[in-house]
Amino acid sequence: MTEFEISGASAADMALIRDWADEEGWNPGDTDRFAFAVADPEGFLVGRLDGEPVACISAVRYGAGFGFIGFYIARPTFRGQGYGIRMWRAGMERLDGRLVGLDGVVEQQDNYRTSGFRSAWTNMRYEGVPEGAGDESGADRGAGGGVEVVDAASLPFARLAAYDRRFFPEARDAFLAAWTGLPGRTGLAALRDGRIEGLGVIRPSSGAARIGPLYAATPAVAAALIRGLAGRVPGGAVALDVPGANPAAEPLMAELGLAPTFETARMYTGPAPEADLAGLYGVTSLELG
Template sequence: MMNSSEKKIIFINKPNDFTVKKATRQDWECVVQWGNKEGWNIGYHDADCMYSVDNDGLFIGWLGDQAVAAVSLINHSEQYAIWGNYLVNNEFRGKGYGKAVCKVAISHSGNRDIGSNAMPHMVSNYTRSGLKPIYNIVHYTGKLKKIASENIKEISIVKPHHIDNIIKYDGLFFPTLRQKFLNSWLSFSGHTSYLKTVNGDIYGYGVIRPLPDGFRIGPLVARTPADAEELFNTLTSGLLENTKISIFLPEYVHESFFSFLRKRELFEQYHVVYMHNGNFKMNIPNDMYGIANLDLG
C-alpha cells in the first residue's frame, strides 16, 4: 500500500509528466528555500511544526522530477483548516501550476471552515474561491531598542503542566482548539515561551523564535495592552540591542500597543488580509496581539 507521500494525481490538462504529491518533510525544504528567496524569513522550525500538526497537508506539484509549485492546507481540527505557502517557482509562474496544486489540495480540508492570509493584490483571486476578507494583519519589524523594565513576578517560562490550560485559553480567541499545534510550537528547540498568570488565571502568553534574520514573536495573546507589553519585554529581555525583531499583529490591536512597538523601533513593513470561508465568529478582537505564523494562524 502506498503511503501518503507516494500518492499521485496526474492532471490530464497539464503535461503528461506533471503530478501533484503530498510532500515529505524532506521534499518541503525546497519550498522553505523559495519562501526565503521571496523575503518571507521563515522560522527554522516552522515547517517541522506544520508537518507535526498535519503531515498530509503539504502539497507539491512536480514537472518530472522538478518541484514547480506548492501549497499547504493544514487541518488544525475537525472544524478548521488554513491555507498557506502558496508558491510557484519563478520560471514556472503564469502557467497554471499553482492553481492545479490548490485544486488537488482543497479536498484535504473536507467540510472544514478554511482561513487564509492573502497579499492585498491576491484578495480578488481568493474571493473567487469563496473566501471573504475579514481584517488586515500588519507586519511590524525593526532593530530592537532595549528599555529598562521591571521583573514581572507573574510571568514565567511555560512548563509542560501549563500547556492544557494554554490550549483552552488560546481557543477563546482562535477559530478552533489547536492542541497539536500548541503542543509542538510551545516546546520546539529554540522556541521560548512565557506565560502570565494572576492568582492562577491566565492573563496572556507569548512565544519568540529564531529566524534566518533575527527573531519573531507569535503568538502573543494578552488580556490588556499592558499585559502584552510586559510579555513582549520579557520575551525580548535576553536579546541584544538592535537585534532584528518582527511580529504579525491584527489591525484592530489597541493603538497604544502600536505606539509601544514604535517606541521599541519596530515599524510597519506591509500587511496581508485574513480571509475566511465558513461561519467566521469574530471572537478574537482585543486579546490577540500577534499571530504565530501566516501559514498556521
C-alpha cells in the same frame, strides 16, 4: 512531453518549502516545519514537473470544521503556466466543506476573493528592537500590579492549550506542544493571581526573530511580553504580525518603536470564527493561522 504531479510533502520537501518562503521575503521560523508536520502530516502538498518540485501549498485541517491555506508558492520561472492554480484546487479540495482561512499577501487578495474569500482584517508585520527590550518582569514598565512573567514551560501544558483556545477556532494541542517546545524557542506567560493573562513565543528566523502567538489581557501585558522575549535573542530585533482587528495592537507597536514592513489580510470563506480578538496582539503563523 512534461508531466505535472501533486503529492504529499516529504521531510526534505518541508525544508525546501521553508527556503522558498524565505526567498519570498516571508521570514519563516527556522524550525517551523517540525511543528507544521505535527499539525497535519498530510496537509502539505508539492507539485512536481518531471520530478522537479516547482510549486507547493499547505491545506491544514483543524478539528472537524476548520482549515487553513498557506505556503501557496509557484517558483518564479514556472509562474503563469497553470501549475499554481492546480495546486490551489488541490488544497481547496482537501478542505472541502470546512470554513477556510488564510493570510493573503496584497497582490493575491483579489484572486482569493474570486475563490470566495472575504477579508476579515489586515495583518501588519512590525519589526525592530522594542524600546525597553530585556525587561522580563514588566513590573517597572507599567505592566500593572500583580503581573508576573514566567517561563511558559513551567506551567502545565493543559493550561496553555486551554488559553490558546480563546484565540483559535479549534483545539491544536499537538501543534502547540511542538510550537512552544522546539529547541531554540522561548515562551513567556503573564500571570495575575495565578491566572494566565498573556502568552508569547519567540523563535529564530533568518531575519528578525519571530514572535507569535502573542496574547495579552492588556497592552501593558503585551508590551511586557514583547520586551521580555526580545531580551532572549541576540540584538533584540523581533518581528510580529499584528492583527488590525485589535485596535489597541498597532498603537502599541508605535509606542515600542517598531516599524511596519509587510502586509497581509486575514480572509475566510465564511463568517470569521469567534475569538478573543481584543487579546490577540500577534498571530501565531501566517502559514497555519
